[in-house]
Amino acid sequence: MKENKYDDARFFEKYGEMERSRRGLAGAGEWPELQKLLPDFRGKAVLDLGCGYGWHCRYAAEHGAASVLGTDLSRRMLETARRKNGHENVVYQRAAMEDLAFPPGTFDVVLSSLAFHYVRDFAPLVGNIALWLRAGGAFVFSVEHPVFTAYGTQDWYYGEDGTILHFPVDNYYCEGEREAVFLGERVVKYHRTLTTYLETLLRSGFALRHVVEPRPPEEMMDLPGMRDEMRRPMMLLVSAEKI
Amino acid sequence: MKENKYDDARFFEKYGEMERSRRGLAGAGEWPELQKLLPDFRGKAVLDLGCGYGWHCRYAAEHGAASVLGTDLSRRMLETARRKNGHENVVYQRAAMEDLAFPPGTFDVVLSSLAFHYVRDFAPLVGNIALWLRAGGAFVFSVEHPVFTAYGTQDWYYGEDGTILHFPVDNYYCEGEREAVFLGERVVKYHRTLTTYLETLLRSGFALRHVVEPRPPEEMMDLPGMRDEMRRPMMLLVSAEKI
Known part of the structure; x- marks a missing residue:
């Protein structure tokens, strides 16, 4: 679904x-x-899928990328991106990532931050990304962790007194649509197993360079709820190389 | 700990x-x-760490392995292995896998089935395995899934009427000892994150070939409790190549 x-x-x-x-x-x-997983951007052609506010696009440009294309489906996101993170080497374009098309080897780097869990069909997209990247190119992305998306509500399981008991996992092997509450609104996301994320990459001509479940940084521990993030993996970061 | x-x-x-x-x-x-993850065994020198009853050792030998060394810490296990799965090309040896030492490049294949979660220190062991394998050699193992080991009890979370509600995850980033109940007995196991399993391999000179969370096979679905295994990932299978 093009969420x-x-x-x-x-x-x-x-x-x-x-x-x-x-x-x-x-x-x-x-x-x-x-x-830590990002490549050297100097002189590179970069694509950011689901760029949101454009923070990563500007980061890539400021670290030497020759060109950065940030795509997002949301008009509001792109307006904010252009305002907050405009840069002469960055172009923001409205598009569903499933609809994009580029010639083979167009990019040196493909990034995506917390956007793939909105995409229904992962394999064809990864196939496209493999095509769009030159050999040796880098594919770095973050997604919500399969542990975080499996149950669906993305909320802790609470005791009668309202304290957190643990995080629930269920229907792990049942991939597909989940309706989660995010910022108080109902949002549709897609659960995929870790197997699907990694095997899809391996089957599509990528070598895995890093697979990291980021833990909250020490300096953010005092933010509300952050200490509880030691209790569950919420995100998965992957870096892969087109071979 | 040498469990x-x-x-x-x-x-x-x-x-x-x-x-x-x-x-x-x-x-x-x-x-x-x-x-599906196992290599062609023909003519290969194989090491099986924590061989248990020796099923995998005999399988490797019957599929052409030139020599198979199965090691386990348990005397009873090895007695059963020799009785049930003896083969002229298989030697069973009592040893804690942490204490083993071989010259570099001794083996073509290293296997381990559901044993590494009993090992306290994973990184030095993987460093040894990388040394013992020749370049191009295969390292294939299964472990209990980090989702399964995180909470500790390895049991479902039940409602008041005794039905399964979900599987609990907690203290995910707190690696180390867990006391689980397995076959009605208290057993010490070690929880590690997925990050630790995979990054340790990548840092130790392995390329990841497959990362698979096996789901219950259709033909076993009628065994008690098997259908519930679609609800949580219990195991993680990894195949890697020494580069």
Whole structure:
């Protein structure tokens, strides 16, 4: 499904209040780990799928990328991206990532941050990305962790007194649509197993370079709820090389 | 810790009653998936770490392995292995896998089935395995899935009426000792994150070939509790190549 909750005014406003929206990369708990997986951007042609506010696009440009194309389905996201993270080497384009088409070997680097769990069909997209990347090119992405998406609600399991008991996992092997509550709004996401994420890459001509479940950085531990993020894996970061 | 619960008579007897103990590979739900990850054994020197009853050792020998060394810490296990799965090309040896030492490049294949979660320190062991394997050699193993080991009890979370509600995950990033109940006995196992399993391999000179969470095979669905195994990932299978 080509999810576009981000053009819903109320949802978009709430999204704008998140730490990661207000503070950018410094407000994203996974950034220190994701940053380590990024390639040298100097002189590179970069594609960012589901670019959102464009933080990663600007980062790539400021670190020497020759050209960066940031794509997103949300008009509001792209407006914000152009305003907050405009750069002479960055172009923002409205598109569903499933509809994009480029000649083989167009990019040196493909990035995607927390967007693939909105995509219904992962394999054809990865096939396209493999095509769009030159040999030796880097594919680095983050997704919500399969542990986090399996049950569906993406919420803790609470005791009668309202304290967190644990995080629930269920229907792990039943891949597909889940309706989660995110920022108080109902959002459709797609659960996939770890097997599907990694085997799809391996089958599509990628070598896995890193598979990392980022833990909350020490300096963010005092943010509300952050210490509980030691209890469950919420995200999965992958870096792969086109071979 | 060099866990040796399997020399406890009562535990060993219960273990012997399990489907996988009675029926061997055909009784192990993960076998169809694990089998797909195994290399061509013909003419190969094979090491099986934590060989248990020796089912995989005999399988390798019957599929052409030139020599198979099966090691286990449990005397009872090895007695059963020699009786049930003896083969002229297989040697069974009592040893803690942490204490083994071989010259570089001794083996073409290293296997391990459901044993590494009893090992406290994974990285030095993987470093050794990388040394013992020749370049291009295969390392194929199964472990209990990090989702399965995180909470500790390895049991479902039940409602008041005794039905399964979901599987609990907690303390995911807190690696180390867990006390689980297995076959009614308390057993110490070690929880590790997926990150630790895979990044340790990548750092130790391995390329990841497959990462598979095996789901129960259709033909075993009628065994007690098997259908519930679609709800949680219990095992993780990895195949890697020494580069």
